[in-house]
Amino acid sequence: MSLTTFFTELSGPQMEALFAQPYAAVALFRSLPPPARHVLLRFAWTSGEVSTALVSSWARPEAEGKLSGALRQLTALRLLSQAAHSGGAVYVLHPSFQAQLRHVLCSGLSAELVAPAAAVLPSAPPAPPADDLSEYARQQWEALLLHVVDGSSPPPALPPGLQAEAGRGVDVPALLAGAGLVVKCEGAFTHTAITESGFRFLLADVYTQLWGVVRQYLAALGGAPGSSAGPDLAVALNFLLRLGLQAGRPMPLAQLGGAERTIAAHMAQLGLLLPASAPGGALWLHPTHLAAVLAGGGRSGEAAAGGEEGYVIVESNYRVYAYTTSPVQISILRLFVRVDALLPNLVVGTITRESATAALGAGIAADQVVSFLRQHAHPRAAAKPPIVPAVVADQLRLWQQELTRLGAQAATLYSRFESPELYERAVAHARQLGALLTSNPDRQLLVVPAGFHDAMRAYLRDRKQQLGLG
Amino acid sequence: MSTSEWEDDSSLLALLLDVSPAALARLASTPGLGLQSLLEQLLTFVNAFLLLNDANRLAVFTADAAGARLAYCSPACLPPGAAGAGDAAEATAWPPSVAVLAGLQQAATAAAGAGAGAPAATGGSCQLSAALSRALCFIQSQRRRAAAAAAGPGGGAAGGGDGATAGGAVDEMGGQGSQAARVLCLSGGTDVPSQYIAVMNAIFSAQRSGILIDACQLGPGHSAFLQQAAFLTGGVYLKPAKPQALAQYLNSVFALDARTRGMLRLPGAAHVDFRPSCFCHKRQIDLGFVCSACLSIFCEQLPACTTCGTDFQGKVKQ
Numbered sequence: 001m002s003l004t005t006f007f008t009e010l011s012g013p014q015m016e017a018l019f020a021q022p023y024a025a026v027a028l029f030r031s032l033p034p035p036a037r038h039v040l041l042r043f044a045w046t047s048g049e050v051s052t053a054l055v056s057s058w059a060r061p062e063a064e065g066k067l068s069g070a071l072r073q074l075t076a077l078r079l080l081s082q083a084a085h086s087g088g089a090v091y092v093l094h095p096s097f098q099a100q101l102r103h104v105l106c107s108g109l110s111a112e113l114v115a116p117a118a119a120v121l122p123s124a125p126p127a128p129p130a131d132d133l134s135e136y137a138r139q140q141w142e143a144l145l146l147h148v149v150d151g152s153s154p155p156p157a158l159p160p161g162l163q164a165e166a167g168r169g170v171d172v173p174a175l176l177a178g179a180g181l182v183v184k185c186e187g188a189f190t191h192t193a194i195t196e197s198g199f200r201f202l203l204a205d206v207y208t209q210l211w212g213v214v215r216q217y218l219a220a221l222g223g224a225p226g227s228s229a230g231p232d233l234a235v236a237l238n239f240l241l242r243l244g245l246q247a248g249r250p251m252p253l254a255q256l257g258g259a260e261r262t263i264a265a266h267m268a269q270l271g272l273l274l275p276a277s278a279p280g281g282a283l284w285l286h287p288t289h290l291a292a293v294l295a296g297g298g299r300s301g302e303a304a305a306g307g308e309e310g311y312v313i314v315e316s317n318y319r320v321y322a323y324t325t326s327p328v329q330i331s332i333l334r335l336f337v338r339v340d341a342l343l344p345n346l347v348v349g350t351i352t353r354e355s356a357t358a359a360l361g362a363g364i365a366a367d368q369v370v371s372f373l374r375q376h377a378h379p380r381a382a383a384k385p386p387i388v389p390a391v392v393a394d395q396l397r398l399w400q401q402e403l404t405r406l407g408a409q410a411a412t413l414y415s416r417f418e419s420p421e422l423y424e425r426a427v428a429h430a431r432q433l434g435a436l437l438t439s440n441p442d443r444q445l446l447v448v449p450a451g452f453h454d455a456m457r458a459y460l461r462d463r464k465q466q467l468g469l470g
Numbered sequence: 471m472s473t474s475e476w477e478d479d480s481s482l483l484a485l486l487l488d489v490s491p492a493a494l495a496r497l498a499s500t501p502g503l504g505l506q507s508l509l510e511q512l513l514t515f516v517n518a519f520l521l522l523n524d525a526n527r528l529a530v531f532t533a534d535a536a537g538a539r540l541a542y543c544s545p546a547c548l549p550p551g552a553a554g555a556g557d558a559a560e561a562t563a564w565p566p567s568v569a570v571l572a573g574l575q576q577a578a579t580a581a582a583g584a585g586a587g588a589p590a591a592t593g594g595s596c597q598l599s600a601a602l603s604r605a606l607c608f609i610q611s612q613r614r615r616a617a618a619a620a621a622g623p624g625g626g627a628a629g630g631g632d633g634a635t636a637g638g639a640v641d642e643m644g645g646q647g648s649q650a651a652r653v654l655c656l657s658g659g660t661d662v663p664s665q666y667i668a669v670m671n672a673i674f675s676a677q678r679s680g681i682l683i684d685a686c687q688l689g690p691g692h693s694a695f696l697q698q699a700a701f702l703t704g705g706v707y708l709k710p711a712k713p714q715a716l717a718q719y720l721n722s723v724f725a726l727d728a729r730t731r732g733m734l735r736l737p738g739a740a741h742v743d744f745r746p747s748c749f750c751h752k753r754q755i756d757l758g759f760v761c762s763a764c765l766s767i768f769c770e771q772l773p774a775c776t777t778c779g780t781d782f783q784g785k786v787k788q
Binding site: 026029030034035037038041042044045057058059060063066067104105106107108245292296 | 479513514516517518520521522523524567568717718721722725726727729730732733734735
């Protein structure tokens, strides 16, 4: 889940509504790969229509694939569309997007962020220390992750002072259940259990996690992608992205509109905003690094690191040392590591065949485990590649392959061909279609996937008529 | 997802703007490109650059006959915990373009004040060598700080470094090396042959540290210095055919980061003027005499090399 996938799911009017403000346009722009960004930049000052031939001539011969990949992505996002114009094919840039892009280019990013009523804004209180901000964000987000792992632990609580705006706050358990991360098990006593996608969620990077939750949150607001409730979704999403683009600039709660206030309170509960009282008693909200991650386009480095330091060291003897005291991190590690010792600041464990296959069986991919270990590597380990020893990474993949040694696939078996020639031709045709699963010339047997049955049947009928066998 | 492929396309850009009186007079009289239009188009480029990536860093220098001044730099480039901390908070309250404009104005007035006492050696043209060196020093200091910050947390016992890392280390988390850096010279003047040695030295040090030098020549004729700078460092030299469309040149050529340049076609220099200046009279020459020991260049035959003292008497034949 990311910002770009979120946009592909939107309906036309919803996109139109989103581009009424620059934040969505900027965040979307930044989450695109560089070639796509530069293509958009070149489009910004045109009439919005550039002939496809001209656009494809922009690429160097050796990089044509990359440019056409970027163009495909832009078309999938509906930022560019192809049209015919005076005899030639042209790319047309989304007009509202172009308007926002031009606006940002002319007046700069932050110009937008100074509210029209800037003159009456009270001067901002000093920002809380960076440590407090990231500590608060970590604490709220970890509470949410812990709730995914263990349904009995309390979900993140609404910070005090925001009850007026948010009532009882976000119903985190319902949110997680809605996102398919946990399921409620009705039984002798009701409890929640983590699902396959919940496991994958835990191992994903913060950006993916955030978007998974935010998407569900927006859907719960009534603006599910594809539905018609456009304006609310636009307001909410633009507000969320504004938080991130405004990184480091606090906003007074009293200045926000009604809908935004509720969302702000909810985001404070999720750890994207830190509420703090100014000396005058007014409540100010300070965006944390999570807000920046949300709008940051999923590049690792700056956004994902967010002040969080790695803590995992993996040795080539499958030993895992994790310098952490966080219950979330320990329980995530427990998904695929057999914990041998819990010390005050250190977890020592081993990746064993049993622990790994248990995780793989629960729907986690080996690559996810490896990328998790890599992402959270201790700085000392990260300085010396390979961060995860090749033997460990390979073994995890081998264990995964072991689990999928046998696969079932619906297929059609053809036998009793009228003539050897017909058989040979049928095999050749199947091979040409890329549909040949197996064949046995001795027994004149041919197997193709079930999806190709119709094509094969039509071909065989034609052949039989040609050969006069029909 | 393919995002990992694009992990680090952020860059540090040092923008050199020639504000020497000669250049300003020329730019003001260029048809279709007044000073105001130039600044407007330049600010569009600044906005575009900062929009491309939230980790992009910008520094703007003005260069005139008296030297180079820092007009603006991204808040993240300021030394952490310096007296500038208050200014940084203030700077973020304004869009960068406004801050750039204010910085340019300040530099221009300072230049006007100092203009009376400025040496006339450069004939009113800007000190390209000084400006390039200033920009390179700035980039180098940013890299050092980033490297120190990156080494801080790994150093274990260096607890004191943590405060400093909060601002600067973030750039370094993604990549192994330092952030890609480049210099963009917007020149409005002509080459000053007497600066040949200093400019070449600056170019070679940029080449060594992997810093690209881009050049956009708005002055009369081509600039041999800037052509060589772009050629040797792998940058782009461009003399806009239509200076009034400056923004389009800036946004579609100079906004590209080093890696993306490998994917898109760029206007290349058809011909690079490699003529050097002689070391004795600072004249641009086609043919000359070269010292066999130190490779110094002279426009006339000398009895001994003025640089290294090698005796040419009776050894040099024309």
